[in-house]
Amino acid sequence: MSLLEVCQWINDTGPATALRESEIAFPIVESIHVLAIALMAGTVSIVDLRLLGIVLKKEPVSQVAEEVLPLTWAGFALMAISGAMLSAAEAVKLYTNPAYRIKLVLLFLAGLNPLIFHSTVYKSVSAWNEWPRPPARARGAAICSLTLWSAIIVAGRAIAYYH
Amino acid sequence: MSLLPFFHWFNNTALSAAMRNSTSAFALIEIVHLLGLAMLGGVVLIVDLRLLGVILPTRPADRIARDLAPFLKGSLVVMVLSGIPLVSGEVMKCCYNGAFRLKMLLFVLALAFYFGVHRRVTRSAFVSGWAPRAAAGVSLALWLSVGMAGRAIGFL
Numbered sequence: 298m299s300l301l302e303v304c305q306w307i308n309d310t311g312p313a314t315a316l317r318e319s320e321i322a323f324p325i326v327e328s329i330h331v332l333a334i335a336l337m338a339g340t341v342s343i344v345d346l347r348l349l350g351i352v353l354k355k356e357p358v359s360q361v362a363e364e365v366l367p368l369t370w371a372g373f374a375l376m377a378i379s380g381a382m383l384s385a386a387e388a389v390k391l392y393t394n395p396a397y398r399i400k401l402v403l404l405f406l407a408g409l410n411p412l413i414f415h416s417t418v419y420k421s422v423s424a425w426n427e428w429p430r431p432p433a434r435a436r437g438a439a440i441c442s443l444t445l446w447s448a449i450i451v452a453g454r455a456i457a458y459y460h
Numbered sequence: 461m462s463l464l465p466f467f468h469w470f471n472n473t474a475l476s477a478a479m480r481n482s483t484s485a486f487a488l489i490e491i492v493h494l495l496g497l498a499m500l501g502g503v504v505l506i507v508d509l510r511l512l513g514v515i516l517p518t519r520p521a522d523r524i525a526r527d528l529a530p531f532l533k534g535s536l537v538v539m540v541l542s543g544i545p546l547v548s549g550e551v552m553k554c555c556y557n558g559a560f561r562l563k564m565l566l567f568v569l570a571l572a573f574y575f576g577v578h579r580r581v582t583r584s585a586f587v588s589g590w591a592p593r594a595a596a597g598v599s600l601a602l603w604l605s606v607g608m609a610g611r612a613i614g615f616l
Binding site for chain 2: 450
């Protein structure tokens, strides 16, 4: 079974067809997907700006990260669920959409970013927790994160222009 | 007084003509508008959830609000500056679009609430009691409504 056939199968399932053909559910799921950008990308960018030493300089990095990142994860869950629903509803159309393909690659990279960050740079956070401007490697990680999430928003919006 | 003459005037500006004649301008500017939304939404969430005591309860709320204020105002500027050309390309469509009208009303209310009430609450020395929580609740509700109405423009 090729990937296209898998997409075709997903596309033709009952729930995917129902969502695609719904005049109410589809816009609602799409609106949730767009507005959850604020919850996900908006909150992670605050953590990134803290790592860059631009905002919340007087608040400890670990406290900002630990209390703000759960919001980011909640946003990510909302994005992933609504995104999976939208993808299933238009699986065949999206299969050939270049912006969608780029977005998937960027999402994979954005997923690797926190894994690498937490297992390397962030491990030594206690040493620079109170620094207004964290060390270069932490700032580098923040730039990576900001760039990736911005690119994901751009690619996500571009999907609609290739339809 | 009707706003119709204003919409007609706006529709006849050079900006409006340029936006209508360009195939890529709308898409590019809309992306800027979305990036602004991410930043504005993020800042509003962090400040209001702090006022509600959900996050960073041990850190001073006035300092967090003050620290993030330039990003709130900056993203508002980005959203307005990108929003104007977006509207200019489809002025008459927006004029008769219920979601657009609602969004503008909510946006004015949200701005008035932020500059008139919210900012005063977070600036005061007494960031405790019911006032900051109420301000945060109203602020979250207003900005979320602006966003929902904004998304709805494209569906009507």
